[in-house]
Amino acid sequence: MGEIFRTLGIESSCDDTCIAVVENGTRVLSSVVSSQIPVHSKYGGVVPELASREHVKNIRTVYREAMETAGVTINDIDLIGVTVGPGLLGSLLVGLSFAKALSFSSKIPLIPLNHIESHIQSAFIEFGDAIRFPAAAFVASGGHTHLFRMDKERNLFLLARTRDDAVGEAFDKLSKMLGMGYPGGPVIDKLAEEGDENRYPLPKPRMSDRSLDMSFSGIKSAMFRLIQQERDRLDIPGLAASFQKTVADILIDRIRRFGKETPFKSIILAGGVSANAYLRARFLQAFGEQTFVPSMKYATDNGAMVASLAFLKRNETPAPLHQEAFSTWILPS
Ligand code: KG4
Ligand code: ZN
Numbered sequence: 387m388g389e390i391f392r393t394l395g396i397e398s399s400c401d402d403t404c405i406a407v408v409e410n411g412t413r414v415l416s417s418v419v420s421s422q423i424p425v426h427s428k429y430g431g432v433v434p435e436l437a438s439r440e441h442v443k444n445i446r447t448v449y450r451e452a453m454e455t456a457g458v459t460i461n462d463i464d465l466i467g468v469t470v471g472p473g474l475l476g477s478l479l480v481g482l483s484f485a486k487a488l489s490f491s492s493k494i495p496l497i498p499l500n501h502i503e504s505h506i507q508s509a510f511i512e513f514g515d516a517i518r519f520p521a522a523a524f525v526a527s528g529g530h531t532h533l534f535r536m537d538k539e540r541n542l543f544l545l546a547r548t549r550d551d552a553v554g555e556a557f558d559k560l561s562k563m564l565g566m567g568y569p570g571g572p573v574i575d576k577l578a579e580e581g582d583e584n585r586y587p588l589p590k591p592r593m594s595d596r597s598l599d600m601s602f603s604g605i606k607s608a609m610f611r612l613i614q615q616e617r618d619r620l621d622i623p624g625l626a627a628s629f630q631k632t633v634a635d636i637l638i639d640r641i642r643r644f645g646k647e648t649p650f651k652s653i654i655l656a657g658g659v660s661a662n663a664y665l666r667a668r669f670l671q672a673f674g675e676q677t678f679v680p681s682m683k684y685a686t687d688n689g690a691m692v693a694s695l696a697f698l699k700r701n702e703t704p705a706p707l708h709q710e711a712f713s714t715w716i717l718p719s
Pocket of ligand 2: 501505527528657658686687
């Protein structure tokens with residue numbers, strides 16, 4: 387038996403309070419997620435102040451549960467990883483303050499982590515060495531839509547991003563326009579199962595500067611107009627399916643076009659939107675065995691991906707006690 391190194395991952399960047407204990411980067415001993423969906427659903431989106439308050443209310447319970455499930459005490463933890471950005475500032479500060487207190491009182495070093503990088507790491511929990519480099523990593527979540535190239539040293543290079551709405555945000559807005567609640571992703575995912583993906587052609591905007599950046603606000607406006615025009619005649623499953631097809635076409639197109647210059651050996655799809663059944667199928671169809679999509683429990687926000695990334699970065703300089711949180715933090719391009 388080799389040496390065991392346990393990390394604790396703390397994630398509170400949006401509306402889920404998440405804590406996990408992971409051994410040697412990939413063996414997940416516990417991963418507790420406390421969802422705030424019932425709190426935000428009536429508003430059709432996350433209300434930042436309510437999210438911070440809920441994190442404050444829940445974080446100690448989530449911590450206790452994560453430690454109990456893992457069967458460990460704080461003395462068994464070698465390193466703490468915490469998300470410090472990007473995200474909702476108030477929400478991030480709850481996780482960060484909790485992490486600092488634990489780190490300081492228990493003399494365990496703390497590693498500050500980027501949320502987007504953690505999402506990419508989620509694929510490595512399950513697939514590890516099967517992922518080959520250079521890899522394309524697409525992170526599509528409620529707040530982010532970024533395509534990176536990842537080299538074998540795990541450096542990330544930003545290739546394209548959305549210029550306006552994130553993909554997940556577009557899912558959430560479509561559901562809201564249809565009066566079908568928050569979060570929209572799972573709702574649209576289900577509706578689309580019965581729909582014809584060619585029912586409503588939607589725009590696939592290109593940047594005038596020939597960059598491969600993406601834009602989803604035009605699609606949102608087109609769907610809004612369609613809903614107004616069609617009213618009772620609207621084929622809701624058809625719209626949901628057409629929207630998903632448009633999103634999949636755009637994401638796959640970007641990977642293909644960048645891949646022409648430097649072919650990718652693996653394609654990672656991560657972030658909450660990667661939970662989408664149609665998108666997963668389309669990526670598999672387009673890229674076959676090169677595709678790596680985390681299983682559902684690691685696709686949406688979770689602490690395991692944070693604990694796993696902390697292990698990877700265990701030799702980096704720990705955070706000082708005055709470590710800050712960042713609402714925006716764009717990874718190196
Ligand atoms: O990564 P995540 O849990 O939180 C952020 O970092 O934002 O992603 C949440 C986003 C929401 O916009 C939600 O609607 C979307 O992921 N989502 C989905 C699905 N499940 C969650 N989008 C499409 N299909 C799904 N099944
Ligand atoms: Zn996320």
